[in-house]
Amino acid sequence: MRNLLNILLRYHFVILFIVIESISVGILVQQNDYQHAGFFNFSKTLGSAFFKKTNALKEYMSLREVNRKLMDENTRLKNMLPSGYLMLDTAFKVYNDTLHKLHYRYISAKVINNSTNKQYNYLTLDKGKEEGIEPGMGVITADGVVGTVGAVSDHFALVISLLNRDFRVSAKLKKNNYFGPLEWSGRNTKTAVLSDIPLHVTIQKGDTIVTSGYTTVFPENILLGYVEDFWITNGSFYTVRLRLSNDFSQLEFVTVVQNLMSNEQKELEGKMKND
Amino acid sequence: MIRLFTRYFLQFILLVLIQVFVLNNIQMGGYLNPYLYIMFILLLPFQTPQWLLLVLGFFLGLSIDLFTHTPGMHSTATIFMAFVRPYALRLISPREGYETGTNPSLHFYGFNWYLRYALILVFSHHLVLFFIEAYRFSDFFYTFARVVLSTALTTLLIITIQFLFYRD
Numbered sequence: 001m002r003n004l005l006n007i008l009l010r011y012h013f014v015i016l017f018i019v020i021e022s023i024s025v026g027i028l029v030q031q032n033d034y035q036h037a038g039f040f041n042f043s044k045t046l047g048s049a050f051f052k053k054t055n056a057l058k059e060y061m062s063l064r065e066v067n068r069k070l071m072d073e074n075t076r077l078k079n080m081l082p083s084g085y086l087m088l089d090t091a092f093k094v095y096n097d098t099l100h101k102l103h104y105r106y107i108s109a110k111v112i113n114n115s116t117n118k119q120y121n122y123l124t125l126d127k128g129k130e131e132g133i134e135p136g137m138g139v140i141t142a143d144g145v146v147g148t149v150g151a152v153s154d155h156f157a158l159v160i161s162l163l164n165r166d167f168r169v170s171a172k173l174k175k176n177n178y179f180g181p182l183e184w185s186g187r188n189t190k191t192a193v194l195s196d197i198p199l200h201v202t203i204q205k206g207d208t209i210v211t212s213g214y215t216t217v218f219p220e221n222i223l224l225g226y227v228e229d230f231w232i233t234n235g236s237f238y239t240v241r242l243r244l245s246n247d248f249s250q251l252e253f254v255t256v257v258q259n260l261m262s263n264e265q266k267e268l269e270g271k272m273k274n275d
Numbered sequence: 276m277i278r279l280f281t282r283y284f285l286q287f288i289l290l291v292l293i294q295v296f297v298l299n300n301i302q303m304g305g306y307l308n309p310y311l312y313i314m315f316i317l318l319l320p321f322q323t324p325q326w327l328l329l330v331l332g333f334f335l336g337l338s339i340d341l342f343t344h345t346p347g348m349h350s351t352a353t354i355f356m357a358f359v360r361p362y363a364l365r366l367i368s369p370r371e372g373y374e375t376g377t378n379p380s381l382h383f384y385g386f387n388w389y390l391r392y393a394l395i396l397v398f399s400h401h402l403v404l405f406f407i408e409a410y411r412f413s414d415f416f417y418t419f420a421r422v423v424l425s426t427a428l429t430t431l432l433i434i435t436i437q438f439l440f441y442r443d
Contacts, residue, residue: 012325012326013325013326013329013358013361016325016326016329017329017354017358020329020330020332020333020354021351021354021355021358023333024333024336024337024347024350024351024354025347025351026347027346027347027350028346028347028348028351028407029347030346054296115299115343117299117301117308118308118343118345118408119408119409120345120408122344158344186409186414187417
């Protein structure tokens with residue numbers, strides 16, 4: 001007994017280290033959704049007030065750039081307006097459009113926290129559950145894909161950035177529709193990697209890569225980037241490195257995509273798997 | 276005693292704030308990210324009880340984790356660093372030992388001593404941190420390069436601050 005006490009006293013530092021480090025590692029590995037959301041909400045209440053303040057300053061500094069982007073987008077949208085087209089057949093008028101049903105709804109949000117310097121990067125948006133944002137929705141800007149919503153609280157949303165090693169999206173070459181999974185390499189914030197492109201496809205540097213629209217997260221043809229380099233892996237597929245179209249260190253305003261028909265599609269696709 | 280407590284408490288707060296609001300927003304090519312907050316562990320006096328070192332390391336890391344949404348990542352690395360500190364101090368102790376009334380600073384023990392002190396501790400922290408972050412050993416050399424470069428940057432920052440603000 002006395003010996004045991006002596007040992008405890010002698011090695012109390014090492015023993016205490018093992019105890020505290022175990023607690024910390026416990027916190028680290030217990031990252032299942034529930035606890036992660038709990039931690040997120042707690043740190044949110046703590047951090048969001050501060051981040052809003054510092055963000056107000058950053059926002060002011062980048063007004064010029066934001067203005068330019070809004071102008072660009074305005075021009076693009078104006079070009080799509082019916083009033084921009086000359087009506088040739090005056091005898092024909094459409095009153096109620098039953099041919100097109102709304103498929104995607106867009107919610108604009110502001111980025112209040114953003115990281116690009118880690119292996120698992122996240123963004124925080126200033127809108128959440130109350131504004132209709134749900135986990136699994138896609139996040140884009142006029143320049144391309146940003147990420148997918150990972151968790152939401154009442155007024156904030158945590159977005160898994162494209163610059164996160166857990167992020168996957170189905171992408172395709174715009175010119176010939178060959179598709180494959182796209183992920184971030186974890187090395188450079190300006191590039192990502194598209195794999196599984198068959199060898200008979202002709203690829204050229206500068207080719208445009210867009211979302212395939214095969215998943216319910218992103219609409220089709222959202223810009224991802226341009227081919228920078230490509231090589232053969234395992235002798236059977238091309239791997240393509242692309243230059244990302246979005247500058248992730250400059251994100252200010254983003255758009256969250258709500259797929260109004262995602263449940264319908266998932267239900268239908270789920271039916272097959274059940275059998 | 277109270278004055279000493281207030282002083283270290285303020286340093287704790289200040290370093291966490293600088294880390295979260297300034298340094299975490301800086302990135303250089305995806306490789307480098309300085310983690311200045313660990314300077315707090317370096318600043319603690321020689322007489323700090325060993326258990327307190329570990330506890331402070333835990334709370335220091337956890338407060339950074341709260342802001343970066345990485346539960347347990349920084350705390351695990353910082354506890355490890357706090358654990359290494361007594362052994363590091365013993366390893367590089369000057370021949371006459373450490374005098375009472377002095378602090379582990381560049382002013383008292385000179386540039387060479389401080390450089391070794393900072394390098395050992397910063398490296399032990401960054402090594403744990405970056406490998407936990409990468410969650411794998413497959414990219415060993417890439418992660419190791421990040422550890423080495425970030426260690427150099429953080430150490431440079433710490434030594435600069437020692438030169439500027441800890442003159443006595």
